[in-house]
Amino acid sequence: MKPSPASLKKKSPGFGLGLRPVHYPDFLQQTQPVEWLEIISENYMVQGGLPLEHLNKIMDQYPLAMHGVSLSIGTTDGLDREYLKQLKALAKHVQPLWISDHLCWTGVQGRNTHDLLPLPYSEEALKLVVQHVSQVQEMLGQRILLENVSSYLDYKSSEMSEWAFLREVSAQADCLLLLDVNNIYVSSINHGFSATEFLDHLPVERVQQIHLAGHSDHGDYIVDTHDHPVAEPVWDLYRYTCERFGEVATMIERDDNIPELDVLLTELGRARSIAAEVFEVQKVAA
Amino acid sequence: MKAQTLTNLQVAFHDHLLNRPSTIAEEVIAGGRISIEHRLHIYHNAYRARLLENLQDAYEKTWAYIGDEAFEETALAYIEVTPPNNRNLRWYGATFPDWLARQFAEDGDIAELAMLDWQLRQAFDATDATPIQADALSGLASSDWETLGFQLSPTLHISPLHFNSVGIWHALDQEQTPPVSDKLAKPSWLLIWRKGWNPHFRTVGAVEKEALLQLQQGTAFAAVCAALIEQFSETETAIVAAESLRTWLNDELIVGLTGVNNQSVNME
Numbered sequence: 001m002k003p004s005p006a007s008l009k010k011k012s013p014g015f016g017l018g019l020r021p022v023h024y025p026d027f028l029q030q031t032q033p034v035e036w037l038e039i040i041s042e043n044y045m046v047q048g049g050l051p052l053e054h055l056n057k058i059m060d061q062y063p064l065a066m067h068g069v070s071l072s073i074g075t076t077d078g079l080d081r082e083y084l085k086q087l088k089a090l091a092k093h094v095q096p097l098w099i100s101d102h103l104c105w106t107g108v109q110g111r112n113t114h115d116l117l118p119l120p121y122s123e124e125a126l127k128l129v130v131q132h133v134s135q136v137q138e139m140l141g142q143r144i145l146l147e148n149v150s151s152y153l154d155y156k157s158s159e160m161s162e163w164a165f166l167r168e169v170s171a172q173a174d175c176l177l178l179l180d181v182n183n184i185y186v187s188s189i190n191h192g193f194s195a196t197e198f199l200d201h202l203p204v205e206r207v208q209q210i211h212l213a214g215h216s217d218h219g220d221y222i223v224d225t226h227d228h229p230v231a232e233p234v235w236d237l238y239r240y241t242c243e244r245f246g247e248v249a250t251m252i253e254r255d256d257n258i259p260e261l262d263v264l265l266t267e268l269g270r271a272r273s274i275a276a277e278v279f280e281v282q283k284v285a286a
Numbered sequence: 287m288k289a290q291t292l293t294n295l296q297v298a299f300h301d302h303l304l305n306r307p308s309t310i311a312e313e314v315i316a317g318g319r320i321s322i323e324h325r326l327h328i329y330h331n332a333y334r335a336r337l338l339e340n341l342q343d344a345y346e347k348t349w350a351y352i353g354d355e356a357f358e359e360t361a362l363a364y365i366e367v368t369p370p371n372n373r374n375l376r377w378y379g380a381t382f383p384d385w386l387a388r389q390f391a392e393d394g395d396i397a398e399l400a401m402l403d404w405q406l407r408q409a410f411d412a413t414d415a416t417p418i419q420a421d422a423l424s425g426l427a428s429s430d431w432e433t434l435g436f437q438l439s440p441t442l443h444i445s446p447l448h449f450n451s452v453g454i455w456h457a458l459d460q461e462q463t464p465p466v467s468d469k470l471a472k473p474s475w476l477l478i479w480r481k482g483w484n485p486h487f488r489t490v491g492a493v494e495k496e497a498l499l500q501l502q503q504g505t506a507f508a509a510v511c512a513a514l515i516e517q518f519s520e521t522e523t524a525i526v527a528a529e530s531l532r533t534w535l536n537d538e539l540i541v542g543l544t545g546v547n548n549q550s551v552n553m554e
Contacts, residue, residue: 042374047440048414050483070373076293083373108296111369113303114336114378115329117296120313124292153325154315157291192318220319223328 008143009176009208013063013097015268015275016251017261024054026261031061033265036097038251041068044094045086055094063097065209065249066090067178071101073132073146074119075108084139091140097249098208100145100178103129103169120155121165126172133173145208146170147178150186150215150224162187163201170206177202180211180253181241182234186222195237199244210250212238212271227256229267238271242278250275302326303333304369337365341379344407347458348386348400360389376411380404395449395467402455402487405443405478409485412441417538423531430546435506436534437542441480442502444495446473452489481538488537493517494530498539506545507531 014035019027021043026032037058044055058064070083091099104116119125137143148166160168170177179202188195214228230238230252241248252267301308314322341361342349349357364385370378383404387397417439426434450468457464475495478487490498493514500510507527514523534540 042376045374046376046411049409049411049480051411052414053483072373076296080373105296106373107370108293108300111300111371112373113300113333114340114370114375115303115333117299117329120292120295122292128292152328153322155295155313156315157295157313190318221324221328223332 008205010097012247012249014249015272016062016065016249017264017268018067018251018253018255019058019064020254020258021051021054022258023261024058027058027061028054032261034062034268036063036065036249036251038065038067038253039094041066041087041090041099042070044090059094064094066094066096066099067147068099068101069114069116070106070112071136072106072112073101073103073136074105074125074129076105076128077108077110079132079135084136088140098145098176099140099142100147100209102149103146103166104149116149118149118151118153118155119165121158121160121162122155123159124157126165126168129169130173133169133175137173137175143174143176145176145178147180147211148183148187149180150183150190150222152190152221152223154191161193161198161201163198167201167203170203175206176208177206178209178211179207179241179245179248180213181238182211182213182215182230183224185231185234185237186215186224189222196240199237199241204245207245207248210238210241210245210248211253212250212267213253213255225256226254229263230270235270235274239274239278242275243282247275247279299329303330305330305366334362334365336375337370337378338362340375341365341382344379345382345400345403347403347455348396350458351399351454351464352396360386363389393467395451395454398447398449398451399454401445402451402476402478405445406485406487408443409441409478409480412480415440415541418535418540418543420532420535422543423535426546432508433506433545434508435504435544436501436540437544438498438502439479439539439541441485442498442539443478444498444502445476445478447476447489452476452487477539479537479539486537493526497530498534504544 016034016036016038019037019039039055044051046052068087072080087099102116103119105119106115106117107113119129133144133146146169148162166177169175184195184198188198212230212234213226214230216223216225216228250271252264252271254264295313298308298310298313302310311322311326314325316322338358338361342357364382368381372378383397383400386400387394390396448470450465450470454464454467473492474489476487477490478485480486497510501507511523511527514526518526
């Protein structure tokens with residue numbers, strides 16, 4: 001029996017940050033004002049040592065979400081069983097809030113590019129991704145979240161919009177979504193679509209998590225570099241996202257040029273304020 | 287749509303990233319503010335930038351030693367011929383020391399320093415094991431010592447050393463000018479392992495290297511000591527054996543006892 005839409009996703013744990021090694025001391029020395037943290041799964045797919053020691057201490061204090069970069073859900077190579085076994089073992093250890101990766105492919109013919117490469121939004125790709133997501137969910141015993149990636153090109157073989165593809169994948173594979181609001185903005189500029197129209201077409205009941213991040217603006221195009229503070233247009237889009245999707249677990253994702261933790265906590269504070277304002281207005285209106 | 291279209295597209299895209307002849311440009315829609323070539327170049331560039339950054343991180347001292355320009359040039363050439371084949375970026379660059387040995391055949395110190403960089407990284411997140419404490423040995427019966435063997439740390443790596451790479455490493459670590467590369471007068475070996483949570487290394491001579499290799503292969507400690515008598519007097523052998531054992535215990539190199547009452551003892 002399929003669960004009702006209301007029970008598809010977990011209640012939002014609130015606001016969090018992506019855990020980065022440079023901030024281990026901050027999290028180990030004192031309790032920080034975040035409700036949860038997101039770890040990069042691959043960073044802990046190692047045999048032992050300090051990364052796992054830190055993980056063990058931090059997971060005692062904060063709920064963790066697992067976020068991967070190597071699932072390569074859209075590769076025509078098929079799923080990597082060894083990678084999935086390691087992912088499952090880590091999940092068994094961490095007992096995460098949820099497990100996510102990206103709606104993309106990262107390699108083919110046994111090679112990996114370590115980049116999140118775009119898929120054509122075709123029926124063929126849809127069928128393949130749905131099949132892979134179903135296999136992954138069966139193996140992990142839970143729904144996974146797929147994140148929209150930034151992209152810099154469109155394929156002639158695409159037969160639908162990115163949002164239609166995301167919607168179809170999540171419905172047909174019965175998975176959840178991780179919305180990267182920055183990626184939506186970046187792609188909207190690079191491809192010339194409406195970011196709000198993108199959001200309007202996504203299923204509210206399947207959006208479990210939100211990423212906020214920075215980018216590099218090159219004038220004619222934007223690159224999703226995750227090395228800057230969240231940009232103003234992305235904050236505006238986050239406000240719109242809160243209005244449409246309600247309370248969704250939100251975090252700042254910074255991967256490069258990583259500042260002091262306080263800087264990220266201040267940025268997260270802005271996300272909290274925007275969400276609070278939106279929900280206050282909605283409460284008054286209701 | 288033809289079957290296998292997606293495979294063809296992915297192979298063509300991948301060929302483009304690897305600088306091979308590719309038809310990917312024909313698959314991409316033209317229009318917008320930047321050209322198809324520019325759009326594809328963003329991915330082409332990101333692929334190299336990410337792998338280069340990973341090599342710079344993994345081979346930090348080697349990078350500092352040969353400088354930005356030489357490192358980038360040789361790393362990018364390595365990336366061209368070495369597409370990643372592991373899902374985890376952590377493992378990319380394992381063969382970079384071999385590459386450097388070929389590219390800088392006259393300067394073996396570079397590959398040796400790279401080996402040290404890589405093995406320190408290996409030791410950092412290798413399998414955990416609880417070290418044996420000295421008092422675990424004090425309770426052994428004298429008959430146990432005849433068959434006693436040691437399980438050595440799973441993080442331990444033993445590598446031959448031909449240059450003054452250790453001195454170069456320490457100078458770079460302290461951000462000082464490294465000494466001029468120099469070939470060692472006598473053969474040495476480097477032990478690289480993790481003590482506590484931190485990778486360590488130290489130079490050893492032939493005697494200690496041979497003893498550790500024997501122990502790693504499961505030879506009993508008494509048999510390893512017996513071999514020493516061929517090189518030392520009985521008194522010297524007793525001193526060398528006792529000092530070596532004390533050092534290994536202090537270094538947390540011993541993580542289990544074997545050959546004691548026919549049982550493997552791990553003091554976890």
